[in-house]
Amino acid sequence: MDNVTSRTITTANPILSPDSRTALVARVVDATKSYGAGAGRVNALDGVTLGIPAGQFTAIMGPSGSGKSTLMHVMAGLDTVTTGQVWLGDTEITRLKDAELTVLRRRRVGFVFQSFNLVPTLDVQANIRLPFELDGRRPTRTQAEWIDHLVGSLGLGDRLTHRPHELSGGQQQRVAIVRALATRPDLIFADEPTGNLDSRTGRDVLALLAEASRSYGQSIAMVTHDPIAASFADRIVFLADGVVVAERGRSSAEEISTFMLGMEQRA
Ligand SMILES: Nc1ncnc2c1ncn2[C@@H]1O[C@H](COP(=O)(O)OP(=O)(O)OP(=O)(O)O)[C@@H](O)[C@H]1O
Numbered sequence: 257m258d259n260v261t262s263r264t265i266t267t268a269n270p271i272l273s274p275d276s277r278t279a280l281v282a283r284v285v286d287a288t289k290s291y292g293a294g295a296g297r298v299n300a301l302d303g304v305t306l307g308i309p310a311g312q313f314t315a316i317m318g319p320s321g322s323g324k325s326t327l328m329h330v331m332a333g334l335d336t337v338t339t340g341q342v343w344l345g346d347t348e349i350t351r352l353k354d355a356e357l358t359v360l361r362r363r364r365v366g367f368v369f370q371s372f373n374l375v376p377t378l379d380v381q382a383n384i385r386l387p388f389e390l391d392g393r394r395p396t397r398t399q400a401e402w403i404d405h406l407v408g409s410l411g412l413g414d415r416l417t418h419r420p421h422e423l424s425g426g427q428q429q430r431v432a433i434v435r436a437l438a439t440r441p442d443l444i445f446a447d448e449p450t451g452n453l454d455s456r457t458g459r460d461v462l463a464l465l466a467e468a469s470r471s472y473g474q475s476i477a478m479v480t481h482d483p484i485a486a487s488f489a490d491r492i493v494f495l496a497d498g499v500v501v502a503e504r505g506r507s508s509a510e511e512i513s514t515f516m517l518g519m520e521q522r523a
Pocket of ligand 1: 318324325327481
């Protein structure tokens with residue numbers, strides 16, 4: 257674990273300490289996730305303990321097959337762990353029933369995906385309000401003002417009646433970000449959010465996520481392969497073979513690339 261900053265979450269192992277809990281929006285404790293059995297068994301997660309700090313932008317990096325998507329899915333309650341615990345705030349989601357988990361996800365988690373995942377038949381306005389619709393409620397006046405603010409500041413004001421196919425990839429991803437921010441979720445999970453964008457539009461999207469974290473205190477956990485994307489984060493967690501192998505504070509893309517190269521050479 258060289259190059260680990262003194263501010264990392266795991267070095268002092270405070271994951272279980274009550275003091276640090278308040279500062280963590282999500283925690284994974286000794287999580288394993290296995291697929292298959294016998295000789296074909298794959299340990300996608302092999303004992304991960306990790307905290308996602310509240311109000312920060314965390315990137316989760318690692319080579320293909322290292323367990324990034326699996327980690328994100330179990331943290332978001334989209335998949336279950338084989339052993340171990342996952343907490344969202346003070347709620348241990350590994351104990352929840354499916355229906356409870358669905359409600360918790362709707363109310364406390366936001367998602368931004370590589371493929372945008374907008375509903376093609378709904379216009380921008382309806383896509384943004386979808387999390388409220390699914391939860392059987394309408395935005396309050398304060399929430400509606402918040403959405404208007406986001407729409408305005410992301411330059412989508414004149415696109416509200418457009419359908420997704422009438423928008424550029426960058427605009428579609430901005431709609432997805434407004435939708436994710438609209439309910440002020442405890443945590444936004446972003447899965448390769450710039451994977452389908454050209455590099456300049458991708459940087460704009462990353463700058464927006466970083467800004468949401470800085471200005472609004474939005475907690476974000478982003479899975480990425482890309483050192484440039486990770487350079488926008490406050491903190492970077494590196495996975496290899498289903499294990500957290502290192503954590504770093506804010507770093508340049510060059511530093512991250514060099515670090516990853518070193519990791520691969522040592523593997
Ligand atoms: N449903 C599944 N059945 C069997 N093995 C799986 C399944 N899902 C993931 N795996 C295996 O678990 C390991 C981790 O997969 P995961 O998708 O989490 O990695 P990743 O780091 O997100 O990879 P990538 O960057 O390529 O998306 C891989 O070896 C993968 O083949």
